[in-house]
Amino acid sequence: xxxxxxxxxxxxxxxxxxxxxxxxxxxxxxxxxxxxxxxxxxxxxxxxxxxxxxxxxxxxxxxxxxxxxxxxxxxxxxxxxxxxxxxxxxxxxxxxxxxxxxxxxxxxxxxxxxxxxxxxxxxxxxxxxxxxxxxxxxxxxxxxxxxxxxxxxxxxxxxxxxxxxxxxxxxxxxxxxxxxxxxxxxxxxxxxxxxxxxxxxxxxxxxxxxxxxxxxxxxxxxxxxxxxxxxxxxxxxxxxxxxxxxxxxxxxxxxxxxxxxxxxxxxxxxxxxxxxxxxxxxxxxxxxxxxxxxxxxxxxxxxxxxxxxxxxxxxxxxxxxxxxxxxxxxxxxxxxxxxxxxxxxxxxxxxxxxxxxxxxxxxxxxxxxxxxxxxxxxxxxxxxxxxxxxxxxxxxxxxxxxxxxxxxxxxxxxxxxxxxxxxxxxxxxxxxxxxxxxxxxxxxxxxxxxxxxxxxxxxxxxxxxxxxxxxxxxxxxxxxxxxxxxxxxxxxxxxxxxxxxxxxxxxxxxxx
Amino acid sequence: xxxxxxxxxxxxxxxxxxxxxxxxxxxxxxxxxxxxxxxxxxxxxxxxxxxxxxxxxxxxxxxxxxxxxxxxxxxxxxxxxxxxxxxxxxxxxxxxxxxxxxxxxxxxxxxxxxxxxxxxxxxxxxxxxxxxxxxxxxxxxxxxxxxxxxxxxxxxxxxxxxxxxx
Numbered sequence: 001x002x003x004x005x006x007x008x009x010x011x012x013x014x015x016x017x018x019x020x021x022x023x024x025x026x027x028x029x030x031x032x033x034x035x036x037x038x039x040x041x042x043x044x045x046x047x048x049x050x051x052x053x054x055x056x057x058x059x060x061x062x063x064x065x066x067x068x069x070x071x072x073x074x075x076x077x078x079x080x081x082x083x084x085x086x087x088x089x090x091x092x093x094x095x096x097x098x099x100x101x102x103x104x105x106x107x108x109x110x111x112x113x114x115x116x117x118x119x120x121x122x123x124x125x126x127x128x129x130x131x132x133x134x135x136x137x138x139x140x141x142x143x144x145x146x147x148x149x150x151x152x153x154x155x156x157x158x159x160x161x162x163x164x165x166x167x168x169x170x171x172x173x174x175x176x177x178x179x180x181x182x183x184x185x186x187x188x189x190x191x192x193x194x195x196x197x198x199x200x201x202x203x204x205x206x207x208x209x210x211x212x213x214x215x216x217x218x219x220x221x222x223x224x225x226x227x228x229x230x231x232x233x234x235x236x237x238x239x240x241x242x243x244x245x246x247x248x249x250x251x252x253x254x255x256x257x258x259x260x261x262x263x264x265x266x267x268x269x270x271x272x273x274x275x276x277x278x279x280x281x282x283x284x285x286x287x288x289x290x291x292x293x294x295x296x297x298x299x300x301x302x303x304x305x306x307x308x309x310x311x312x313x314x315x316x317x318x319x320x321x322x323x324x325x326x327x328x329x330x331x332x333x334x335x336x337x338x339x340x341x342x343x344x345x346x347x348x349x350x351x352x353x354x355x356x357x358x359x360x361x362x363x364x365x366x367x368x369x370x371x372x373x374x375x376x377x378x379x380x381x382x383x384x385x386x387x388x389x390x391x392x393x394x395x396x397x398x399x400x401x402x403x404x405x406x407x408x409x410x411x412x413x414x415x416x417x418x419x420x421x422x423x424x425x426x427x428x429x430x431x432x433x434x435x436x437x438x439x440x441x442x443x444x445x446x447x448x449x450x451x452x453x454x455x456x457x458x459x460x461x462x463x464x465x466x467x468x469x470x471x472x473x474x475x476x477x478x479x480x481x482x483x484x485x486x487x488x489x490x491x492x493x494x495x496x497x498x499x500x501x502x503x504x505x506x507x508x509x510x511x512x
Numbered sequence: 513x514x515x516x517x518x519x520x521x522x523x524x525x526x527x528x529x530x531x532x533x534x535x536x537x538x539x540x541x542x543x544x545x546x547x548x549x550x551x552x553x554x555x556x557x558x559x560x561x562x563x564x565x566x567x568x569x570x571x572x573x574x575x576x577x578x579x580x581x582x583x584x585x586x587x588x589x590x591x592x593x594x595x596x597x598x599x600x601x602x603x604x605x606x607x608x609x610x611x612x613x614x615x616x617x618x619x620x621x622x623x624x625x626x627x628x629x630x631x632x633x634x635x636x637x638x639x640x641x642x643x644x645x646x647x648x649x650x651x652x653x654x655x656x657x658x659x660x661x662x663x664x665x666x667x668x669x670x671x672x673x674x675x676x677x678x
Contacts, residue, residue: 011644014659046646185602188643218541223549223586224642226655261542262549264584267640281542281570283583298541341646343607348646371608380603384640416604416645430606434640440583 001034002080005053005060008039008114009195010227011188016067017050023068024052027075035080041196043110044338044350045097053092056082062089097366102328103352104336105313109196115234117242120199126244128318132207133252137167140211144314146322148334153179153270153307154382154411155490156400159314162304165294166212169302174214176205177279177298177305180221180228181263181270184383186414189338190308192350194221194228197312198235202245202258204311207318208304209256217258218298220275223265232260267384267438271489272305274440285440286489307412309338328354333399343380343416344370353398360394363417374419378427378506382411384434385494387501388427407501409494424506429457431498439491446492449483453499460510469511476503520654522556522591530555530562534569544570544580548587557588585637592635593628594677597621598652601638604645613649616663620670633674 006012006021021037028035042049051064052074061082063074070087077083092098103109112119120126132140145160166174178201182190194201205217221229236258239245247255261279263269269278273287276298297303313335317325326334333355341348345367353362359379363369370376379389387408389396396406403410418427432453439446456476463469480496487493503510523529533554534547544566551558558581566577581587599614621629621636628635642650647659651666658669 010642010657011647011659014644014647014650014657046644049647182643183641185641186604186645187641188645191643224639224652259541262545264545264549264586265639266584278545279542281544281580282576283579285583343604343645343648345646384603414604414645416607418607422607427603427606430603434602438640 001036003036003038003055004080005038005040005055006050007042007110007196008227008231009042009049010191010225011042011046012050013227015049015065019068020050020052020066020071023071027071031075033075033080038113040112041110041114042192043092043098043196044106044192044352045092045095045347046349047347048089048092051089051092052079054079054082056080058082059091062092063087064089064092097347100365101352102336102354104316104325104328105200105309106193106197106338106350106352107316108200109193112197114196114231115198115238117199117238117244120197124319125199125315126203128315129203129207129244130250131318132210133250133254137211137213140207140318141167143318143322144211147317147325148322148329148332149310149313149317149325150333150400151307152309152313152337152412154184154409156410159306159310162294162306163208163211165292166214166302166304169295171302173216173299173301174212175298175301175303176208176212176214176217177276177303178205178217178219178308178311179270179272179275179305180219180225180308181275182222182225182308182412183267183270184385184412184414186342186380186416187340187383187412188342189340189350189413191225191228193308193312193338194225195231198232199239200312200315201232201308202235202239204314205258206245206249206256207314208306208311210254212302212304214304215255215257217256218279219258219260220263220269220279221260222263222269229260229262236260266440267434268440268491271491273489275305276303283440285442288488309412329399330354330356330397331399332401337398337410337413339398339413339415341367341415341417344372344419345417346371355399356397358395358397359389359415362398362415363394367417370417370419372419372421374421376417377420378418378422378424378502380416380418380427380498381414382409383414384431385409385490385497386411386414387497388424388505389501390505393505407497407504409497424502424509425457425461428499428502428510429454431495431502432457435491435495443486443488443492445483445486446488446495449479449487449492450495453479453483453495457499457510460512463511473503473510473512520553520556523554525555525559525561525591527559527561527565530559531565531569534566538569544572544577548581548584552587555591557591560589594633595653595673596635596637598637598639598642600640600642600648600650600652602641604641605649608648610649613661613663613666617651617666620663620667633677634670
């Protein structure tokens, strides 16, 4: 019996992985060969998907990208024994693209059968939970504080401090809510880990529950990820069967239950208070802060709201120690960050490295430039609310503080590359348009400011004289200033960042 | 192993059936959202008559139910075509020509966003990010995402889906 790994994952699926599975099964049957197809997650090299790996006497041998049309040829070339083929990659872990990464959170992703508890445990899974059960609430929180972990959703708030706040609240019920409403364009790390190593999220949330004294958890998942939902629910069921979720976890007397809740296509629900409203079955309109969700969250109870990657990083922190995690990264940006290379990029995918690598190293060494082969002109880092950087800022280190100094933000680590065909006035207008489509409508600067923003940008571009253009430019600056200082949340408050960075770095596109 | 649904065949609107589906979630956290999803999965849309019914089931006013339903992009109030095509309009796909692809798809299907092709086969919607940004441009048909989509690829796919639906 030869084991063949084919990802059951959105990217691979979007490029024909399910057809490929059928084709390999059919061909093996026809040739009377005994194969077992294992559904792993993606290793994150989207440019190699669908990536097929075969377990041979020489180790795991990769082929990619493979389509169903390559199948007969692969069998002819004896790929079941690692035979040579045009798409041969050898041991994929030896590719520079993987070798130069520092995988902590994604250490198992793409290697194991994604929802299999035994395989998860064979690579260190549930060791963190075991250690958490052996210590007390303070012990767990101290490890997370020592790790320096900051919220990976974008706001970068220290996770340990948030947990401490919830732990210190007296309440009859507390909740752990995972923000899996990964709406930022250019980001897909949450999806990759939930599809490739969902048990790490299950374990991380259970540890969070132990740390703060919460017994119920929800994963608020965006509806654009239907496959992710199926995989998560499989993983939750498997963890329950194995006694890692539910009542009396591993005989500890501690309980924790977990449920997946589907969003319904609203970007704003990635904002934590809006998410909580939605989870309560209401319109996803944001709440005033304070009170913080840590004190009054879901149904007014103390609630930890953390991003997927923050929670999925907790098991390795509890397994290897907070200090081990903090050995990666630099300054106040400690640990590793799964960056996502997307847009116009030759070798896009997930690159997990310690903070400190420069944007240029990420785009040139890993991404190898644009997919179209044209020069890079603009890079948007941190999703639709992140700044557009010109080529001249590519040497900025990927670090929360360094990026802020350069006028940008790392956000959730999404990097979208544009070639020289991009028109930055159109991109700036889109930022305003997106804000107008996705605004929850609660505050005026966001709801109306975004519409006025589109109109002003149109007038700048269409202006017939330098005076007219300059006067509209002043209006735009003033409008952005109002949105930034008077919006209730980051949606209206940060939309000026992509807009004004486009004006600042690419004035010619606005005829300025 | 559960798979993504293939072609979705919607049932004709049936208020009693919808009430039955919704009642199952009466005590769940955010139950009205779960019920709206379930109703739409079954019938393809949420009929106006569901507003008062959901209000009763979840102890909300009709206005509150309408408020929730209309807030979210996903919930439709009219029956869609056999397939729903969502074309990504966000930045990573823009960087790979999604606007040009969108125009071509609109002209091929003969409909703008929020409309349905004349033969009733395809409804067209905008979506902002499908989380497949390294393989742009992306579209989604019902629950399946397709990466690196070209207009030729889309036409071939649409043809095969129409044949499958017959």
